[in-house]
Amino acid sequence: MNYFLVKSEPFKYSWEQFLKDKQTFWDGVRNYQARNNLQAMKEGDLVLFYHSNEGKEVVGIAKVIKEHYPDPTTTDERWVVVDLAPIETLKKPVTLETIKADPQLQHMALVRQGRLSVMTVTREEFDRIVALGSE
Template sequence: MKHWLVKSEPFKYSWDKFNEDGRTFWDGVRNYQARNNLREMKEGDLVLFYHSNEGKNVVGIAKVVKEAYQDPTTDDKNWVVVDLVPVQALDKSVSLEQIKAEESLKDISLVRQGRLSVMPLKATEFDKILEMGSE
């Protein structure tokens, strides 16, 4: 199993809306590196849900339930989506500032490539953020 982080601006698609929907396809990715990361996602992989721009914090855990397929919002064959379902909210959100302050997370893409919207995480990085988000 691999671990990932996806970013969404809460005014466009929030964690609350995701939970209300119960399932979504992760669309709108128009960056080749992020697209390639979507293509690498496998059913059962765990995903951290990050609110970007407003909040700037990890708020929950999702799971991949359908692997990459053609993005239904475009006819351009270059772009794909995956289906995600919410698993659980974190006890407390983990801010970008907290992540940047944590030595073991200094090399994650969220810190090094701030504009990337879909990124891999090592299991240890994923677990550390979960630990930081638990009470």
């Protein structure tokens, strides 16, 4: 099992919309490192859903339901998407401020590489964020 974090600006695609849709393909990634992370996702992997810009908080947990395939929004073969489905809304969103203040999360990619839209997360980081969101 691998763990990831994806970012979305709530005005473009919110957690609430994701819940209504029940699944989506994660498109629009145009950064090679983020693309490589999409390519590394396997069916069943868990994904933290982060609202960027507005809110700056982890709001839910999703899972990968289909591994990478060509991004249907472009003819450029370099870009891929994965299909995701929501699993659970966190009881309490975990803010970027909380993450930065937590000693267990200091080395998280979200803290070190804030602009990356799709990133890996360790099992310990994932579990810690879920615990913080359950309090």
